[in-house]
Amino acid sequence: MTVHDPRRLLTDQQFAGVRMTVLDANPGMAEDIADRIVHQALAFVATAAAHPDASIAPSPVVDEGWHALILHTRLYAELCDRLGRFVHRMPERPDGSEYDPDLTTRTLVVMASAGYPIDMELWRGPDRSSITVGALTWHTPAGPNCKPIVLIPKPKPKAGK
Numbered sequence: 001m002t003v004h005d006p007r008r009l010l011t012d013q014q015f016a017g018v019r020m021t022v023l024d025a026n027p028g029m030a031e032d033i034a035d036r037i038v039h040q041a042l043a044f045v046a047t048a049a050a051h052p053d054a055s056i057a058p059s060p061v062v063d064e065g066w067h068a069l070i071l072h073t074r075l076y077a078e079l080c081d082r083l084g085r086f087v088h089r090m091p092e093r094p095d096g097s098e099y100d101p102d103l104t105t106r107t108l109v110v111m112a113s114a115g116y117p118i119d120m121e122l123w124r125g126p127d128r129s130s131i132t133v134g135a136l137t138w139h140t141p142a143g144p145n146c147k148p149i150v151l152i153p154k155p156k157p158k159a160g161k
Helices: 012-025 031-050 060-071 073-083 101-113
Strands: 085-087 151-153
Touching (some): 012 031, 031 101, 060 073
């Protein structure tokens, strides 16, 4: 199996900018933790783009990195273009009762099968994480208060246009 390095999805300058966004939102966070968060967010987004029918969701810690990516709108749009799909983010307010460890397990299985390394510390449940982040969001499967992550394929340009 080929192991993909999601870090290669961005230039050094782009990665540094996203890392700084994570650090700015989380005063006192160590740079190596922010690096790991952005790394896993890139792996998650690439996996979501490659597996549009998979029911997957990031942990709150990884979601912090995804949010930072999205704040760099041009970079995120270009990344999604390269990945072939725009991966939309549909967060909801955190509710510990909605945490689904099976969803996390399924997400990690899909990411690993896509060839991305997993940083298990960043994927722990809400009551087991040793890393705190500023944005408190959680993604859940479809339900009355949340829709699943929606992936919309980018249409191919018509010839001659």
